């Protein structure tokens with residue numbers, strides 16, 4: 700198996716965590732989106748990361764790749780089988796990928812990617828809006844959803860992968876959940892990112908060089 704995409708990407712991290720959970724070895728190629736690499740471009744029609752190659756089977760999109768991995772390597776399950784739990788797990792996968800992404804990535808994009816990787820000025824106004832307006836609404840919602848170590852049922856699932864992944868980028872940008880205001884969320888994020896599969900994923904290479 701080959702996985703394309705820098706370890707900085709929350710979406711690439713989702714796949715790295717799932718592979719670690721399922722004990723699958725992977726050749727990680729930590730290139731950036733829209734990289735001029737023919738094999739990557741063949742696997743990623745939109746030029747986005749992650750993209751994946753399993754012995755010639757090409758697939759893009761983190762959720763598509765996780766769905767494929769779940770069918771190929773069912774144990775340990777990352778998608779609950781019970782109907783309501785399955786529905787909620789998919790909801791959180793989508794929520795993490797869409798509603799959370801722009802807000803949680805804004806500090807990293809403006810304090811790390813733009814100034815340190817692209818040589819562009821970061822926008823602290825965008826960071827302030829994310830921290831003061833957008834993220835608190837997300838944190839309020841998640842604080843109300845957390846009732847134990849896992850977001851859905853009594854097992855780690857795709858819900859935890861997709862919701863937790865972006866918090867690492869928040870930390871890399873020097874920010875964290877205020878544990879005084881959102882104690883359950885802060886504890887949940889710390890515990891989830893300390894899980895062995897996340898620790899493995901967080902150590903993944905971020906650059907081809």
Ligand SMILES: N[C@@H](CCC(=O)N[C@@H](CS)C(=O)NCC(=O)O)C(=O)O
Pocket residue numbers: 708709710732733746747748749759760761762796
């Ligand atoms: N829905 C996709 C989103 C992937 C995505 O947007 N990745 C970002 C990097 S974190 C990217 O490649 N951005 C380039 C672009 O949007 O053109 C997934 O889950 O894999």
